[in-house]
Amino acid sequence: MAITEEAPPGAEPTAAGTGPDPTAAGAGPAGSTPRTAAAVPGRAAGSTAGEGWHLTSPGALTVLLLVVVVVQGPLRRALGAPVMQSWMTVFVAVVVQALPFLVLGVLLSAALAVFVPPSFFARALPRRPALAVPVAGVAGAMLPGCECASVPVAGALVRRGVTPAAALAFLLSAPAINPIVLTATAVAFPHDPEMVLARFTASLLVACAMGWLWQRLGRPGWLRPPAPGAYEGRSRGAAFWGSVRHDVMHAGGFLVVGAMAAATLKAVAPASWLRTAAGNPVVAVLALAVLAVLLSICSEADAFVAASLSQFSLTARLAFLVVGPMIDLKLFAMQAGTFGRAFAVRFAPATFALAVLVSVLAGAVLL
Amino acid sequence: MNRQAQAVVLFLVGAALLHAGLSGLYLRYVKAGLQPMLLASGTVLVVTALATLWYERRGAGTAAVGAGAPGQAPAPPGSPRPADHRPTPDDHHHGPDDHHHGPDGHHREPRISWLLVLPLFALILVAPPALGSYSAVRTGTALQPPYGYAALPAGSPLRLSVVDYAGRAAYDRGRSLGGRPVQVTGFVALDRTGAPYLVRMALNCCAADAQPVKIGLTGRIPPVLQPDSWLQVTGIYTPRRTRDPVNGGPIPFLAVTQAKPVPTPRDPYDETWNQ
Numbered sequence: 001m002a003i004t005e006e007a008p009p010g011a012e013p014t015a016a017g018t019g020p021d022p023t024a025a026g027a028g029p030a031g032s033t034p035r036t037a038a039a040v041p042g043r044a045a046g047s048t049a050g051e052g053w054h055l056t057s058p059g060a061l062t063v064l065l066l067v068v069v070v071v072q073g074p075l076r077r078a079l080g081a082p083v084m085q086s087w088m089t090v091f092v093a094v095v096v097q098a099l100p101f102l103v104l105g106v107l108l109s110a111a112l113a114v115f116v117p118p119s120f121f122a123r124a125l126p127r128r129p130a131l132a133v134p135v136a137g138v139a140g141a142m143l144p145g146c147e148c149a150s151v152p153v154a155g156a157l158v159r160r161g162v163t164p165a166a167a168l169a170f171l172l173s174a175p176a177i178n179p180i181v182l183t184a185t186a187v188a189f190p191h192d193p194e195m196v197l198a199r200f201t202a203s204l205l206v207a208c209a210m211g212w213l214w215q216r217l218g219r220p221g222w223l224r225p226p227a228p229g230a231y232e233g234r235s236r237g238a239a240f241w242g243s244v245r246h247d248v249m250h251a252g253g254f255l256v257v258g259a260m261a262a263a264t265l266k267a268v269a270p271a272s273w274l275r276t277a278a279g280n281p282v283v284a285v286l287a288l289a290v291l292a293v294l295l296s297i298c299s300e301a302d303a304f305v306a307a308s309l310s311q312f313s314l315t316a317r318l319a320f321l322v323v324g325p326m327i328d329l330k331l332f333a334m335q336a337g338t339f340g341r342a343f344a345v346r347f348a349p350a351t352f353a354l355a356v357l358v359s360v361l362a363g364a365v366l367l
Numbered sequence: 368m369n370r371q372a373q374a375v376v377l378f379l380v381g382a383a384l385l386h387a388g389l390s391g392l393y394l395r396y397v398k399a400g401l402q403p404m405l406l407a408s409g410t411v412l413v414v415t416a417l418a419t420l421w422y423e424r425r426g427a428g429t430a431a432v433g434a435g436a437p438g439q440a441p442a443p444p445g446s447p448r449p450a451d452h453r454p455t456p457d458d459h460h461h462g463p464d465d466h467h468h469g470p471d472g473h474h475r476e477p478r479i480s481w482l483l484v485l486p487l488f489a490l491i492l493v494a495p496p497a498l499g500s501y502s503a504v505r506t507g508t509a510l511q512p513p514y515g516y517a518a519l520p521a522g523s524p525l526r527l528s529v530v531d532y533a534g535r536a537a538y539d540r541g542r543s544l545g546g547r548p549v550q551v552t553g554f555v556a557l558d559r560t561g562a563p564y565l566v567r568m569a570l571n572c573c574a575a576d577a578q579p580v581k582i583g584l585t586g587r588i589p590p591v592l593q594p595d596s597w598l599q600v601t602g603i604y605t606p607r608r609t610r611d612p613v614n615g616g617p618i619p620f621l622a623v624t625q626a627k628p629v630p631t632p633r634d635p636y637d638e639t640w641n642q
Contacts (some may be wrong), residue, residue: 093573096384096405103407184571245416246414262575297572
């Protein structure tokens with residue numbers, strides 16, 4: 001069976017604590033001055049401006065915008081230290097760089113969800129999940145872009161009834177084996193063309209292995225059903241733009257979390273640690289695998305960073321290139337947002353371990 | 368966050384991307400080639416915001432059947448704000464059925480969506496500068512052997528990028544320069560001992576992957592060097608070189624004959640590795 005049953009509506013898809021809240025939602029006209037909604041305890045609208053008040057979200061947003069505009073002078077001075085500036089530059093850079101790819105992925109995902117009938121995937125993919133996994137993994141080569149695009153698309157595939165094992169294989173392979181990324185790898189390693197082959201092979205192997213692993217061991221309960229049947233009964237325009245809005249707000253928030261983590265690492269951790277790690281071959285592989293997770297670099301650019309880590313062995317750098325597009329801080333946050341935390345905490349460590357293992361094997365055979 | 372607030376955030380983020388893409392601000396953070404993608408995604412976000420307000424105004428709660436073709440087009444700019452056309456959300460918030468109204472029903476996005484205002488503020492209010500000497504000193508030089516040495520134009524002094532000079536000096540022992548005076552532009556960084564370097568950050572995709580390429584300065588160095596100030600340095604090749612204390616990479620030197628302060632270039636990064 002390539003098509004899963006539509007999961008019954010399970011847990012509330014929003015994070016805990018933002019559940020139904022009719023009073024605050026319906027009462028105030030948009031943009032009204034902030035008002036307290038005493039009937040809804042425990043819901044501070046927005047952690048940034050909340051401070052224990054209960055606001056309607058447009059009201060809270062208005063207050064937040066006003067406050068920040070008023071205090072911008074002191075704010076700028078407070079952020080003047082070199083470490084803070086460097087942090088902010090990297091933070092803004094990661095967000096600005098990733099947003100276009102996120103939007104691309106979100107548009108594709110909305111188009112999949114609204115305009116492609118589920119029967120298409122039933123015909124396009126083999127009926128047996130064991131075969132659907134490698135087909136979906138190879139199909140990942142068709143999504144040009146980096147990992148930010150693949151998360152919403154994989155979410156849409158699950159929503160459209162594609163068996164999760166195949167969607168996950170696609171999720172993992174797409175950012176690593178598409179032509180743009182492989183070309184960048186070839187350019188970054190002009191003297192080691194076998195690096196391209198090793199990256200392609202290792203990434204595809206890990207993606208398929210994770211798909212099969214999920215098929216054997218995964219439980220549907222771990223995977224939060226991504227709002228099944230969300231788009232029935234509405235005009236296609238409304239459904240399309242509703243999906244775009246929902247995915248951008250959702251994944252965008254998680255993207256910001258990942259960008260903050262990556263900026264912190266880049267601005268604070270001393271690069272000389274790496275030099276120590278490069279000496280021991282085992283430590284070197286693990287160090288670069290962990291670095292790939294922490295740095296959260298776009299998969300189109302990671303080959304150039306790997307090339308510059310020339311004190312490390314080629315196998316260690318291969319691990320960097322295989323792990324990075326599959327699991328990093330930014331991706332973990334986005335996966336938790338799309339598929340649920342229960343999924344992410346199981347999927348991410350397994351992916352990491354498998355990616356390191358396969359990289360070492362591929363490095364031993366191919367490099 | 369309800370949908371009107373979401374529309375406002377989407378609109379502002381889209382507008383910020385358009386502003387950064389059109390004003391050249393984006394060059395501080397990402398590669399030049401990303402501009403079309405930035406403008407396109409900014410436009411999509413603005414259209415999404417307007418479409419959200421448009422469908423909200425038409426009353427998404429009644430859109431059960433036949434909200435047909437006219438709804439496909441996004442709202443024109445300036446469509447009135449949906450102040451009081453919202454259906455009572457009570458209709459939709461009873462029990463597990465919530466899901467069937469899906470993303471466009473009345474559930475809100477989780478609080479994490481609020482974080483989207485952070486990059487917005489950072490970009491619009493603070494607009495942090497491109498990476499400078501702080502990152503340059505903490506990161507090892509990324510100098511790689513060049514693929515080849517292109518023929519140099521005539522003229523004196525010879526204008527070269529920091530990366531080009533460093534590559535020719537470190538891996539070709541300056542032979543292709545033929546003793547000609549060269550002119551390079553970069554920013555000043557001082558290491559822990561106070562030794563001055565002329566640096567350009569080389570960028571592949573965004574500032575998160577930017578890495579410095581460093582040239583040591585020797586000869587007639589200006590008496591006062593301010594880190595992060597931009598200099599146009601004229602000088603000649605010198606065989607002196609050192610190793611970067613961070614990663615052991617080669618740092619060639621340039622014997623300065625003249626140094627002149629210049630404004631920050633439009634694109635502060637070196638993107639020659641981006642081809």
